[in-house]
Amino acid sequence: MTPPVVEMSGIGRVYPGPPRVEAVRDVDLTIAPGEYLSIIGPSGSGKSTLLHLLGLLDRPSHGIYLLDGVDVGTLPERRRTRVRGERIGFVFQAFHLLPHRSVLENVELAMVYLRVPRKERTARATATLERVGLGHRLDFDPITLSGGERQRVAIARALVAQPSLLLADEPTGNLDSGNAASVLDLFDELHADGLTLAVITHDDGVSARAQRRVRIVDGVMSDVAAAGVVA
Amino acid sequence: MRRLSGRVRLPRFRRRRAGGRQRLTRRGRRMTLRDLFSEALAGVAARPSRLALTTLGTVLGIAALVATIGLGQTAAGQISDRFDAVAATRVTVEPGETDGPDGEVALTQLPWDAPQRLERLAGVASAGTFATVDVGGDPVRGVPYGTQEQTVPVAAASPGLFDALGARLSGGRVFDEGHDERGDAVVVLGRYAADRLGINRVDSQPSIFIGDRAFTVIGILDAVDYRSELQDSVIMPMTTARELYGLEAPEVLEVRTELGAAQLIGRQAPIAVDPNNPDLLDVTAPPPPGSLRDNVSADVNGLFLALGGLALLVGGLGIANVTLLSVLERVSEIGLRRAVGAGRSHVAGQFLVESGIVGFLGGLIGSTVGVLATVGVSVVRDWTPLLDIRLALVAPLLGGAIGLVAGAYPAWRASAVEPITALRSG
Numbered sequence: 001m002t003p004p005v006v007e008m009s010g011i012g013r014v015y016p017g018p019p020r021v022e023a024v025r026d027v028d029l030t031i032a033p034g035e036y037l038s039i040i041g042p043s044g045s046g047k048s049t050l051l052h053l054l055g056l057l058d059r060p061s062h063g064i065y066l067l068d069g070v071d072v073g074t075l076p077e078r079r080r081t082r083v084r085g086e087r088i089g090f091v092f093q094a095f096h097l098l099p100h101r102s103v104l105e106n107v108e109l110a111m112v113y114l115r116v117p118r119k120e121r122t123a124r125a126t127a128t129l130e131r132v133g134l135g136h137r138l139d140f141d142p143i144t145l146s147g148g149e150r151q152r153v154a155i156a157r158a159l160v161a162q163p164s165l166l167l168a169d170e171p172t173g174n175l176d177s178g179n180a181a182s183v184l185d186l187f188d189e190l191h192a193d194g195l196t197l198a199v200i201t202h203d204d205g206v207s208a209r210a211q212r213r214v215r216i217v218d219g220v221m222s223d224v225a226a227a228g229v230v231a
Numbered sequence: 232m233r234r235l236s237g238r239v240r241l242p243r244f245r246r247r248r249a250g251g252r253q254r255l256t257r258r259g260r261r262m263t264l265r266d267l268f269s270e271a272l273a274g275v276a277a278r279p280s281r282l283a284l285t286t287l288g289t290v291l292g293i294a295a296l297v298a299t300i301g302l303g304q305t306a307a308g309q310i311s312d313r314f315d316a317v318a319a320t321r322v323t324v325e326p327g328e329t330d331g332p333d334g335e336v337a338l339t340q341l342p343w344d345a346p347q348r349l350e351r352l353a354g355v356a357s358a359g360t361f362a363t364v365d366v367g368g369d370p371v372r373g374v375p376y377g378t379q380e381q382t383v384p385v386a387a388a389s390p391g392l393f394d395a396l397g398a399r400l401s402g403g404r405v406f407d408e409g410h411d412e413r414g415d416a417v418v419v420l421g422r423y424a425a426d427r428l429g430i431n432r433v434d435s436q437p438s439i440f441i442g443d444r445a446f447t448v449i450g451i452l453d454a455v456d457y458r459s460e461l462q463d464s465v466i467m468p469m470t471t472a473r474e475l476y477g478l479e480a481p482e483v484l485e486v487r488t489e490l491g492a493a494q495l496i497g498r499q500a501p502i503a504v505d506p507n508n509p510d511l512l513d514v515t516a517p518p519p520p521g522s523l524r525d526n527v528s529a530d531v532n533g534l535f536l537a538l539g540g541l542a543l544l545v546g547g548l549g550i551a552n553v554t555l556l557s558v559l560e561r562v563s564e565i566g567l568r569r570a571v572g573a574g575r576s577h578v579a580g581q582f583l584v585e586s587g588i589v590g591f592l593g594g595l596i597g598s599t600v601g602v603l604a605t606v607g608v609s610v611v612r613d614w615t616p617l618l619d620i621r622l623a624l625v626a627p628l629l630g631g632a633i634g635l636v637a638g639a640y641p642a643w644r645a646s647a648v649e650p651i652t653a654l655r656s657g
Contacts, residue, residue, distance in 0.1 A: 081574045082574075085570075098277075098567075101273060113574075
């Protein structure tokens, strides 16, 4: 039996402060392979903290986090970094593409630290960029691309290392509605291909595209359907 | 342990995933050195104008250092050219005088066989003695009975003197040991003496007369390196002068040494000549060439080396400053790299290598500028440019080392950047 991609139980994160802030409280979250989850919440609700915990960018104060069935809470920092690079693909609101580096190089960057041979890097980056519909932009400088194209490059970069989980943080926050829609369409396609996605957003329209929705308010998570609240 | 099967969710990547995927427990460095360098190079090359400004300090510092050392070496070369090989091999020994214990003045004389004593020493190329001869007012004439009386100085020499002074002949030969032993009445004429006596060739075996004595002219000097008074003189063998004119002792011993042996011979010569009273002899030997060069170039170099070092310090601070700025500016890039699997050491390594590259480039350009400056100044001053080639090769490495040192603090700062803060939309 395949373990869930994410299995969080009793996860909490306390910033000792002062003032002491309990950003995330007692979260139980399971993401099954191939699931498309959205985490919705207003700003300051703790969803960024949850994103960092999910993405191994931060350590929980308590609770157990199994990623692909492995307890990553106890791993030393170097190993966590490695696991992060291999198993989690990040998509950010601000894209975070390197200027003056070609689209292809930006995507290849995700494999540089994973010791993928150079030739294979280029082949995989090219294939992934074709997959997100940017096969004709390989040699472009990202700053010459539209916002939607930039986010596609970022998605290709997140996908190219074949992560277990794609973590998207307000992926449409900097996009107009047309580009936002095309990015969300791409997410749907990737989901259909079997990718596990977690999209963190404050936008109900974005979260509505997901298969399952959870809400986080004041650090406490609740299932949207169970709560019966749809704004 | 995790299972690989069933983890495949993207069918189109299935084949690659099975082979290329790494396991959670895999150890060891994951980034090759080549990747580190190409990432660092790309980071440096992304901002060419800033790169140019950043390297400027190192360029100036390295250029100043290379030019200073280069010009120092060049100048030292010119100075030692003046004290050329001939000067560096000349040792003279003269009898001196010292005050004896009872207030009397102790005198010493050069022995007749001083040249033979010297020639036994290793490092002596040739040695010969010289003395002026008092002919008692006898006139020197080119023909037996003429009206043209000349006051031409008369000198005596041992056969080795000519070689020791580097004498060249315009005709004939110099006298040898045989002439000297037999006390033959032969002479060699200095160039000007020959002119005044009206003798310009020796193949007709001309004679000159000192008083009533006839001497056969066997050679005429063309040039000598030292003791140019020989050019005005009539020169006869030592024994001849001793027998005919009562010469008491040689006045001076001229020694030509092998290159580099002059200082040694200068110390040994008095003992060889007069083992009982070596202190009574005055020896003149050239100063060691090393000390000569060192004195001159030390003056020249000190100030400029200090200036070059200062420029390098400023250059290093410049690199540190700009790299630090670049770290702050590229916080989101650092965060991204951390997110895609770069460890702190990778991030630190990248910035360290970047500043090392900047320093190396600065050193490379500075080294070039320094060499060109050395050549340029040499051309203007009509010098032969001298530069240790190792300097030109080491200078860029020095620049790189400065870059690495300058990058240490910024690299540490970069490695301390928390990916969370770095990635918060910006």
